[in-house]
Amino acid sequence: MAYSEKLIDHYENPRNIGSLDKSSEDVGTGLVGAPACGDVMKLQIKVGADGLIEDAKFKTFGCGSAIASSSLVTEWVKGKTIDEAETIKNTDIAKHLALPPVKIHCSVLAEDAIKAAIADYRAKTAKKAE
Amino acid sequence: MNVHTQIRRNDQPIYLDYQATTPMDPRVLEAMMPYFTHQFGNPHSRSHSYGWEAEEGVEKARGQVAKLIGADEKEVIFTSGATESNNLAIRGVAEFYKDRKNHIVTTVTEHKCVLDTCRHLEQQGFEVTYLPVQKNGLIDLDALRAAITDKTVVVSVMAVNNEIGVIQPLAEIGKICREKKTFFHTDAAQAAGKIALDVEAMNIDLMSISGHKIYGPKGIGALYVRRKPRVRLVPLIVGGGQERGFRSGTLPTPLCVGLGEAAEIAMNEMEGEAKRLAKLQARMLKGLQDHLPEIFVNGDLEHRIPGNLNISFAYVEGESLMMGIKNLAVSSGSACTSASLEPSYVLRALGVEEEMAHTSLRIGLGRFTTEHEVDTAVEELVRHVKKLREMSPLWEMAQEGIDIKSIEWAAH
Numbered sequence: 030m031a032y033s034e035k036l037i038d039h040y041e042n043p044r045n046i047g048s049l050d051k052s053s054e055d056v057g058t059g060l061v062g063a064p065a066c067g068d069v070m071k072l073q074i075k076v077g078a079d080g081l082i083e084d085a086k087f088k089t090f091g092c093g094s095a096i097a098s099s100s101l102v103t104e105w106v107k108g109k110t111i112d113e114a115e116t117i118k119n120t121d122i123a124k125h126l127a128l129p130p131v132k133i134h135c136s137v138l139a140e141d142a143i144k145a146a147i148a149d150y151r152a153k154t155a156k157k158a159e
Numbered sequence: 160m161n162v163h164t165q166i167r168r169n170d171q172p173i174y175l176d177y178q179a180t181t182p183m184d185p186r187v188l189e190a191m192m193p194y195f196t197h198q199f200g201n202p203h204s205r206s207h208s209y210g211w212e213a214e215e216g217v218e219k220a221r222g223q224v225a226k227l228i229g230a231d232e233k234e235v236i237f238t239s240g241a242t243e244s245n246n247l248a249i250r251g252v253a254e255f256y257k258d259r260k261n262h263i264v265t266t267v268t269e270h271k272c273v274l275d276t277c278r279h280l281e282q283q284g285f286e287v288t289y290l291p292v293q294k295n296g297l298i299d300l301d302a303l304r305a306a307i308t309d310k311t312v313v314v315s316v317m318a319v320n321n322e323i324g325v326i327q328p329l330a331e332i333g334k335i336c337r338e339k340k341t342f343f344h345t346d347a348a349q350a351a352g353k354i355a356l357d358v359e360a361m362n363i364d365l366m367s368i369s370g371h372k373i374y375g376p377k378g379i380g381a382l383y384v385r386r387k388p389r390v391r392l393v394p395l396i397v398g399g400g401q402e403r404g405f406r407s408g409t410l411p412t413p414l415c416v417g418l419g420e421a422a423e424i425a426m427n428e429m430e431g432e433a434k435r436l437a438k439l440q441a442r443m444l445k446g447l448q449d450h451l452p453e454i455f456v457n458g459d460l461e462h463r464i465p466g467n468l469n470i471s472f473a474y475v476e477g478e479s480l481m482m483g484i485k486n487l488a489v490s491s492g493s494a495c496t497s498a499s500l501e502p503s504y505v506l507r508a509l510g511v512e513e514e515m516a517h518t519s520l521r522i523g524l525g526r527f528t529t530e531h532e533v534d535t536a537v538e539e540l541v542r543h544v545k546k547l548r549e550m551s552p553l554w555e556m557a558q559e560g561i562d563i564k565s566i567e568w569a570a571h
Contacts, residue, residue, distance in 0.1 A: 063568035064514035071552035093482040
């Protein structure tokens with residue numbers, strides 16, 4: 030299978046690998062996928078006092094397309110508000126990386142991962158406000 | 160003579176996929192060449208020397224194949240490959256004896272061409288028993304004995320598995336089949352030329368062989384069909400009645416000659432080559448185990464051809480690993496590249512958990528594999544597995560002592 034240069038670049042030089050402190054109040058963590066399906070993504074965002082995502086980290090168990098998709102979205106969400114980050118669509122990811130049809134699910138998973146991280150962050154802040 | 164010359168170009172990856180196919184041995188190509196040029200005759204032409212010379216080449220090859228498996232040359236017919244041989248053996252026998260018998264016994268880890276043939280026969284009204292395998296990939300002989308009935312026409316059990324390289328107990332299976340008066344077919348595509356095979360000692364009635372798995376050409380295979388006691392088959396391909404009527408069509412002389420030569424070389428060099436490969440296999444495994452925790456060999460390590468390793472690298476998805484090890488040509492145990500995302504049915508049949516099945520690679524060693532290539536492969540695998548584990552959320556959880564099975568994953 031021929032992959033795009035962008036995809037290979039993200040696979041070979043993944044951006045923002047790592048973990049943030051998941052117990053921290055300004056960190057939202059999304060963990061999606063399942064080991065049995067061959068894909069698990071953990072995506073974390075750290076939201077600053079100004080409401081902008083100041084850092085994002087990921088770890089992914091999955092094929093090259095899954096790794097590239099998650100690497101790409103960590104780049105995209107940085108500097109965005111969580112509302113803006115929420116609008117990232119899997120089709121944008123798939124298009125940017127030129128994912129082959131059998132790999133579209135990787136971009137869907139990456140979108141789910143951002144949404145899950147945002148939801149986790151929102152749940153934490155809502156709890157704090159109570 | 161044993162040629163361990165490098166046959167790949169320097170810009171090609173190291174070939175470690177010998178169960179998928181093998182390169183042709185240069186000696187095989189040499190033997191074939193005259194039959195592409197001057198000796199082009201139709202081996203079935205009886206009226207001139209072109210035909211006679213081609214026939215001589217084909218019959219010599221038939222003898223070479225027969226010798227490899229302890230058969231008589233009259234019992235070997237040429238086919239297009241192991242897929243055709245498996246189709247012909249199982250369908251041919253089932254259809255010929257269908258008035259008296261309607262049951263087939265096979266195993267769940269057979270090659271797709273055996274399983275699909277059996278599915279096809281099920282649609283025709285035959286009954287098929289798919290024997291499970293044990294954790295080590297071998298069948299349980301008591302289960303086999305229990306599965307055979309007086310309606311069983313054939314038992315088809317592969318000699319060596321194409322994914323995990325395990326060797327089934329052929330002699331014991333043959334003995335049971337003979338006692339129970341049912342035919343024994345074995346798909347020996349991965350076994351011929353690698354392990355000693357003897358159709359007499361093992362009571363084998365039908366055996367499939369592939370050319371391109373034994374350093375011969377693609378597009379040629381053979382089927383051994385026992386004459387005493389006679390095994391009858393309904394042919395798949397009819398016409399001129401060549402190959403004892405089992406397989407019509409003009410024989411591809413150069414391919415037959417190539418298969419014959421490949422069989423003879425494999426037989427002459429089997430012992431030394433098996434020892435050499437066993438050393439390389441051990442070297443590869445030790446190299447990996449010395450540097451990587453949590454790797455697991457799938458299938459029995461003892462009852463296994465030395466040219467195969469199937470390893471699960473826990474917490475690293477197989478396809479991403481293959482993408483990293485660009486300099487190595489291996490295949491993934493997981494069929495993740497297919498849209499189904501189903502991991503290997505063979506590994507699943509061994510009871511390998513799905514998440515583990517997704518982390519496996521099949522590494523095939525063969526005649527042209529060198530120690531240096533093994534060392535390079537180990538180094539590259541270790542480097543990439545470590546890198547991908549650093550990237551793996553599952554590895555991180557495992558390091559933190561979190562049981563991955565305790566998490567409720569959303570299947571997608």
